[in-house]
Amino acid sequence: MSAWEAVVGLEVHAQLRTRTKLFCACPNEFGAPPNTHVCPVCLGLPGALPAPNEAAIDLALRAALALGGEVRERSVFARKSYFYPDLAKGYQISQFALPIIEGGAVPMALEGEARSAALTRIHLEEDAAKNLHVQGETVVDFNRAGTPLIEIVGEPVLRSGAEAEAYLRALREVLVFIGVNDGNLEEGSFRCDANVSIRPKGEERLGTRVELKNINSFRFVRKAIDHEVARQAALRESGGEVVQETRTWDERQERTVAMRGKEEAHDYRYFPDPDLPPLVVDAARLARAEETLPELPAAMRARWVETLGLTAQDAGVLAAHPAIAAYFEAVATGLGEAAGLKPAKAGKKAANFVMAEVLRETATEGVEARFPAAAPEVAALLALVEDGTINGKIAKEVFAKMVATGEPPKTIVEREGLAQVTDTAAIEAVVREVLAANPKQVEQYRGGKTAVLGFFVGQVMKATRGQANPKAVNEILRALLAEG
Amino acid sequence: MSAGRWLDAGVVGAADAVAAGAVTAEALVGEALGRLRSDPHNAVLHVDGEAALEAAQQVDAARAAGEALGPLAGVPVALKDNLCQRGTPTTCASRLLEGWVAPYDAHVVERLRAAGAMLVAKTNMDEFAMGSSNETSAFGPVKNPWDPARAPGGSSGGSAAAVAARLVPGALGSDTGGSVRQPAAFCGLFALKPTYGRVSRYGLVAFASSLDQVGPFARSARDGARLFAAIAGRDGRDATSADAPSADWEGACARGVEGLRVGVPRALLEGASAGVRARIDAALEALKDAGATLVDVTLPHAKHGVSVYYLVAPAEASSNLARFDGVRYGLRVEEGGGLDAMYEATRARFGPEVKRRILLGTYALSAGYYDAYYLRAQKVRTLIRRDYDAAFEACDVVATPTAPTVAFPLGERTDDPLTMYLSDVYTLPASLAGLPAISTPAGLSEGLPTGLQLVGRAFDEATLFAAAGALEKAFGPLPSPVPAGPGEHAGEEGAS
Amino acid sequence: MSDAELSPDEVRHVARLARIALEDAEVEAQRAQLARILGHMAELDAVDVEGVEPTFHAVTEAPLRRDEVRPAEASREALLEAAPREVEGGFAVPQVMEGDT
Known part of the structure; x- marks a missing residue:
C-alpha cells in the first residue's frame, strides 16, 4: 500500500x-x-x-x-x-x-x-x-x-x-x-x-x-x-x-x-x-424554484423500487437518462390507467417491455431522446395484452409495425386480424383437427410421453397464426387427450 | 427671418419655429452644418451632413402631411464623441478608436431620434473623457469661444464650445466627475448631470461605470429641460437604470424659488478664487431676493472627494478600457512578436493621461493594494454620501461654485495632473454620491463666465431646474461670446 | 504632503498587468506623477472608516431580464467589418498556445 x-x-x-x-x-x-x-x-x-x-x-x-x-x-x-x-x-x-x-x-x-x-x-x-x-x-x-x-x-x-x-x-x-x-x-x-x-x-x-x-x-x-x-x-x-x-x-x-x-x-x-x-x-x-424543482434521480429510483415494483437494477437502467425516465413513467402510468392495474404491476410490465423492446430503438442526444413510438401508444399496446386481445408474442410484432408505420396498435391489430382467439369452440375445432391429423403423437401422449403436448400447442398456434389464447389451447388439448 | 436667427433661438425656440412652420428643419440643419463645418474652435470631430439633411427632410414631410412632431423635431443637436451613433464614427477622441464606426445606437441616441432631433455632429472631448480641459484629446484641444487662449473645460469641452459658439442650440455630454458641469461653467452655459440611473448609459462608452451619466448642455435651463426630458427614462439594457417617474421639468423652470432652502457649505467656498466667490455670493443673494432662504450646511467629507474619485474612477476605467485590445475593433498595432506584444503595442497608443489613469487604477486594484486604496476610497465615498443625506435634512439644494476659477489658459496645467485633478473639487462629491447637479451661469468675472453648482436630492432634478430658472430670470442672459449668427451666411445654402 | 514611494519596477509591473508598453522615459515620467498623486491620496489614511460599508454601487438591486431571444442590435456584417483582421468569419490574432497569458 x-x-x-x-x-x-x-x-x-x-x-x-x-x-x-x-x-x-x-x-x-x-x-x-x-x-x-x-x-x-x-x-x-x-x-x-x-x-x-x-x-x-x-x-x-x-x-x-x-x-x-x-x-x-x-x-x-x-x-x-x-x-x-x-x-x-x-x-x-x-x-x-x-x-x-x-x-x-x-x-x-x-x-x-x-x-x-x-x-x-x-x-x-x-x-x-x-x-x-x-x-x-x-x-x-x-x-x-x-x-x-x-x-x-x-x-x-x-x-x-x-x-x-x-x-x-x-x-x-x-x-x-x-x-x-x-x-x-x-x-x-x-x-x-x-x-x-x-x-x-x-x-x-x-x-x-x-x-x-x-x-x-x-x-x-x-x-x-x-x-x-x-x-x-x-x-x-x-x-x-x-x-x-x-x-x-x-x-x-x-x-x-x-x-x-x-x-x-x-x-x-x-x-x-x-x-x-x-x-x-x-x-x-426561492419559493418558485422550490415548487418547480423536478424529482431528483436518487429519489426517483427509490420510489420506483418501492411503488412500481422495479428491481434496483432496472430502476438504475431506466433512470440513467431523464427523457427515458419520463418515458417509462408515462408508459407505466398509461398502462395502469388503461388496464386498471395496480402501480406495482403496471410498473413492472412497462419496465420489462421498455427495456426489452423500446430502448433498443431509442437514440439519445444530450438531454433529448428520440423514441420509436410515443409512450401513450406503447401503454395502449401493453393494455391490449392485459385485456387478452393479443398475447405477448403478437405484441412484439405489433410493436415492430408501430415503429415502421407510426400507426396506433389498435389499428394494426384490427387491420391484420391479429386479435387473439379466445372462443373455445373455435379453438376446440382446431384442436380436434390437429389431433385427427397426428394419430401417432396422440398415441405417444397417451402412452405417457406427455412432452409431445408442446408439439400439439405449436401445431394449434400455427394453424391459428398465433392468435389462439395459449392458455385456452393448453386446457382444451389436455381435456381432449384425456378423453380419448 | 433667416434660419440663422431660428438656430440662435435655442432648443425650444427652434423646435417651436419648426412646429409653427416659421422655418424648415432642412434650413435649420443646413445652417447648423454650415456653422459646424467652419468651426474655429476645434469643437467638432465629425459632421454628419447627409444623414442629418435626410432626417430633416423627413421632419418637413411629416409636418406637411399634418403628422404630430416630436418635442425636438428639426432641432440640430451635437453629441459628445463617446456616444454611439449607428453608422457614424465614434472615437472618444482616441487613436484606439480612430475610424471606428459604431454599429448601434446608444439609448440616448435612440431617444433623441424618437423626439425628432437632428443628429448633426460628434464633438471633441478629452480622450475617453479623462481630463478637465479638453487638452487630452488625440485630435487637439478645444478652444473656449469666450477666449480662444483658454480651455473650454472638460471632458465634454467640444459639446460646450459648440453650444457656446452657437453652432448648435443644444448638445449632449457625459459627466463622470464634473464633465458637463465644469465646461458649462467655463463656457457660460446651463448643464445638468442627472441623478445616477436617471439616463441609460447603454451606448455611452464607459469611463467609470458607477459615476457616468449623460447630460444636456444648452443656453437656458428650459432648453436643457427639453433635452433632458427626451433622454431620461428606464432602459432594460442598463442594469443601473432607474425606474423613476419623470416630472414637468420645463414647467419647473418657471416655478420660482419661493420657500426653497439653499444650503451653503461656507467652509468649502474658501477654496474658490475671489472673482468666482463674488459671483457665487451675488447668485446666492439673487436666489434669496427671489424668495429662497440660505442655510449653512457642512459637508465634512467633501474635501476627500478628489482622493476618492481619483482612485475609484481610474480603477473602474482600468477595467473598462481593457476591451481596447486590438482584437475585435479599433486600432491594432503589430510590430512583430506574439499576442502579448500586439496587446502592448496597441495599448501604448493611449495618450499619457489615459495611460496614467489606467496605471493608477490597475495599481489601486492590484494584489496588496486593493484594501488600502480601492476599498478605503469606497468607504470614504459612503461618508461623502452620508454628508449629503444630513445636509438635505436642513436644505433642498446645496450650492457651491462649479469650479474654483474661471476658464484657465490652455497649457497651464497639462504638465501638472494633480493640480488639474484638484480643480474638480466642487463637482466630484455629487458624482460620488450619485446625486443630480446643475451648473448654471452666475455672471462674468473679468469677462469670463462663472457657474453656480446646485446639488439636489436623488431624482429631484425639478428643484434644480426651478432654481436655475429663477437665477436666469434674475441675471438675464449672458452676452454672446461670438458675433451674433456667426457664419450665418455659411448656412444660407440650406435656407429655403 | 510628500510623494508616495513608487519604484520604476512597480510602474513596469502595473503597466505589464495593463498590457501597455512604456518607454523608459515614460516609466519615469509616469512614476513621478503617480507618486505625487498617491502621495496626496495618503490623506485618506486619516479618515475614520471603522464600520463603514463601501459604496460599490449607486443602485441597490439589479433588475433581471426575461430569458427571451431578441435580434442583435448590430448586424453580423457590421460587427465583423470592424475586425482589424477577419478570417473565415472570426476575429484573428497572432497564434496563442493553450495556457498562454
Missing part, C-alpha cells in the same frame, strides 16, 4: 440551459456558424452593458436546492481581469467574494455505499469565447461568449481517480435531471478541472497542488488523476518537490503534461462589477 494519500478537489463548469446568454439576448445555442450569435454586449463593444438573465439565476437556484447549498440573498458579480483573445472585455464577469450559493454536497455512491462529497460554493459566471486554430493564427468565435455557467467548487475530499469519476457522474446526473445542464462533455457544456496534491498518510497539511485542466471524459478524469497522483508520489519518493503548475492529460502518451509555463503569477484584480448592482434573490423567487 502506498504511503501517500491523494487529495483531490474538482471544479466543474456547467453551462446553464437557458434560451439566451447570461447578459444579453443572444441565443444560447451550440453549433451555429462562427460569430452568428453575437451582439454589442457579448462582443464587448464600446458602450455595451450587461443585463442579467433571470432564467440563469433560477437554474442556479435549482442547483442549490438539489445539492443542498445555501442561497445568499444578495450576491455580487465581480470582474476578473486578464487579457486573452477569448475574453471580449478584458475581464470575465464572475462572482468572487459573495457567490450566490455556499456549501452543499454531491450525493454519490461508492462501491454501492452512499456517500456525499462537500461543496465549497457555486457561483454564476459567463463563459469565454472559443479560440480556433487556423493555419498559424488563432481565430476567435464569440458564439459561446457570455453563455451562463455555474462553477461548482468541491472541497478537496476525494481520494482517488475512481472517487472523482463517481463524484462527476453523480453531479452530472443531478444537474441533467433537474434541467440545469445537458451533461455534454464532448461539446464542453460540462467541464472539469481537478486540483490534485498528495500528502503522507495521516498528515493534515495539504501538499503543493497541481491543477489538471481540460479533461473532457469521465475515463480521462480517472486516469489523469491516478497518473498524476502516481507522478507526484514518484517525484517525492525520489527526493523531488511538486511544483505548483497547470497540467493536462495527454491521452496518447497516457500521462499528464505541463501546460506552457506562466511568465508571471496571475493578479486578477477582482472587484465588484459597477455595471451590475447586487443580485437579490427574494423569498418568492
Whole structure:
C-alpha cells in the first residue's frame, strides 16, 4: 500500500440551459456558424452593458436546492481581469467574494455505499469565447461568449481517480435531471478541472497542488488523476518537490503534461462589477424554484423500487437518462390507467417491455431522446395484452409495425386480424383437427410421453397464426387427450 | 427671418419655429452644418451632413402631411464623441478608436431620434473623457469661444464650445466627475448631470461605470429641460437604470424659488478664487431676493472627494478600457512578436493621461493594494454620501461654485495632473454620491463666465431646474461670446 | 504632503498587468506623477472608516431580464467589418498556445 494519500478537489463548469446568454439576448445555442450569435454586449463593444438573465439565476437556484447549498440573498458579480483573445472585455464577469450559493454536497455512491462529497460554493459566471486554430493564427468565435455557467467548487475530499469519476457522474446526473445542464462533455457544456496534491498518510497539511485542466471524459478524469497522483508520489519518493503548475492529460502518451509555463503569477484584480448592482434573490423567487424543482434521480429510483415494483437494477437502467425516465413513467402510468392495474404491476410490465423492446430503438442526444413510438401508444399496446386481445408474442410484432408505420396498435391489430382467439369452440375445432391429423403423437401422449403436448400447442398456434389464447389451447388439448 | 436667427433661438425656440412652420428643419440643419463645418474652435470631430439633411427632410414631410412632431423635431443637436451613433464614427477622441464606426445606437441616441432631433455632429472631448480641459484629446484641444487662449473645460469641452459658439442650440455630454458641469461653467452655459440611473448609459462608452451619466448642455435651463426630458427614462439594457417617474421639468423652470432652502457649505467656498466667490455670493443673494432662504450646511467629507474619485474612477476605467485590445475593433498595432506584444503595442497608443489613469487604477486594484486604496476610497465615498443625506435634512439644494476659477489658459496645467485633478473639487462629491447637479451661469468675472453648482436630492432634478430658472430670470442672459449668427451666411445654402 | 514611494519596477509591473508598453522615459515620467498623486491620496489614511460599508454601487438591486431571444442590435456584417483582421468569419490574432497569458 502506498504511503501517500491523494487529495483531490474538482471544479466543474456547467453551462446553464437557458434560451439566451447570461447578459444579453443572444441565443444560447451550440453549433451555429462562427460569430452568428453575437451582439454589442457579448462582443464587448464600446458602450455595451450587461443585463442579467433571470432564467440563469433560477437554474442556479435549482442547483442549490438539489445539492443542498445555501442561497445568499444578495450576491455580487465581480470582474476578473486578464487579457486573452477569448475574453471580449478584458475581464470575465464572475462572482468572487459573495457567490450566490455556499456549501452543499454531491450525493454519490461508492462501491454501492452512499456517500456525499462537500461543496465549497457555486457561483454564476459567463463563459469565454472559443479560440480556433487556423493555419498559424488563432481565430476567435464569440458564439459561446457570455453563455451562463455555474462553477461548482468541491472541497478537496476525494481520494482517488475512481472517487472523482463517481463524484462527476453523480453531479452530472443531478444537474441533467433537474434541467440545469445537458451533461455534454464532448461539446464542453460540462467541464472539469481537478486540483490534485498528495500528502503522507495521516498528515493534515495539504501538499503543493497541481491543477489538471481540460479533461473532457469521465475515463480521462480517472486516469489523469491516478497518473498524476502516481507522478507526484514518484517525484517525492525520489527526493523531488511538486511544483505548483497547470497540467493536462495527454491521452496518447497516457500521462499528464505541463501546460506552457506562466511568465508571471496571475493578479486578477477582482472587484465588484459597477455595471451590475447586487443580485437579490427574494423569498418568492426561492419559493418558485422550490415548487418547480423536478424529482431528483436518487429519489426517483427509490420510489420506483418501492411503488412500481422495479428491481434496483432496472430502476438504475431506466433512470440513467431523464427523457427515458419520463418515458417509462408515462408508459407505466398509461398502462395502469388503461388496464386498471395496480402501480406495482403496471410498473413492472412497462419496465420489462421498455427495456426489452423500446430502448433498443431509442437514440439519445444530450438531454433529448428520440423514441420509436410515443409512450401513450406503447401503454395502449401493453393494455391490449392485459385485456387478452393479443398475447405477448403478437405484441412484439405489433410493436415492430408501430415503429415502421407510426400507426396506433389498435389499428394494426384490427387491420391484420391479429386479435387473439379466445372462443373455445373455435379453438376446440382446431384442436380436434390437429389431433385427427397426428394419430401417432396422440398415441405417444397417451402412452405417457406427455412432452409431445408442446408439439400439439405449436401445431394449434400455427394453424391459428398465433392468435389462439395459449392458455385456452393448453386446457382444451389436455381435456381432449384425456378423453380419448 | 433667416434660419440663422431660428438656430440662435435655442432648443425650444427652434423646435417651436419648426412646429409653427416659421422655418424648415432642412434650413435649420443646413445652417447648423454650415456653422459646424467652419468651426474655429476645434469643437467638432465629425459632421454628419447627409444623414442629418435626410432626417430633416423627413421632419418637413411629416409636418406637411399634418403628422404630430416630436418635442425636438428639426432641432440640430451635437453629441459628445463617446456616444454611439449607428453608422457614424465614434472615437472618444482616441487613436484606439480612430475610424471606428459604431454599429448601434446608444439609448440616448435612440431617444433623441424618437423626439425628432437632428443628429448633426460628434464633438471633441478629452480622450475617453479623462481630463478637465479638453487638452487630452488625440485630435487637439478645444478652444473656449469666450477666449480662444483658454480651455473650454472638460471632458465634454467640444459639446460646450459648440453650444457656446452657437453652432448648435443644444448638445449632449457625459459627466463622470464634473464633465458637463465644469465646461458649462467655463463656457457660460446651463448643464445638468442627472441623478445616477436617471439616463441609460447603454451606448455611452464607459469611463467609470458607477459615476457616468449623460447630460444636456444648452443656453437656458428650459432648453436643457427639453433635452433632458427626451433622454431620461428606464432602459432594460442598463442594469443601473432607474425606474423613476419623470416630472414637468420645463414647467419647473418657471416655478420660482419661493420657500426653497439653499444650503451653503461656507467652509468649502474658501477654496474658490475671489472673482468666482463674488459671483457665487451675488447668485446666492439673487436666489434669496427671489424668495429662497440660505442655510449653512457642512459637508465634512467633501474635501476627500478628489482622493476618492481619483482612485475609484481610474480603477473602474482600468477595467473598462481593457476591451481596447486590438482584437475585435479599433486600432491594432503589430510590430512583430506574439499576442502579448500586439496587446502592448496597441495599448501604448493611449495618450499619457489615459495611460496614467489606467496605471493608477490597475495599481489601486492590484494584489496588496486593493484594501488600502480601492476599498478605503469606497468607504470614504459612503461618508461623502452620508454628508449629503444630513445636509438635505436642513436644505433642498446645496450650492457651491462649479469650479474654483474661471476658464484657465490652455497649457497651464497639462504638465501638472494633480493640480488639474484638484480643480474638480466642487463637482466630484455629487458624482460620488450619485446625486443630480446643475451648473448654471452666475455672471462674468473679468469677462469670463462663472457657474453656480446646485446639488439636489436623488431624482429631484425639478428643484434644480426651478432654481436655475429663477437665477436666469434674475441675471438675464449672458452676452454672446461670438458675433451674433456667426457664419450665418455659411448656412444660407440650406435656407429655403 | 510628500510623494508616495513608487519604484520604476512597480510602474513596469502595473503597466505589464495593463498590457501597455512604456518607454523608459515614460516609466519615469509616469512614476513621478503617480507618486505625487498617491502621495496626496495618503490623506485618506486619516479618515475614520471603522464600520463603514463601501459604496460599490449607486443602485441597490439589479433588475433581471426575461430569458427571451431578441435580434442583435448590430448586424453580423457590421460587427465583423470592424475586425482589424477577419478570417473565415472570426476575429484573428497572432497564434496563442493553450495556457498562454
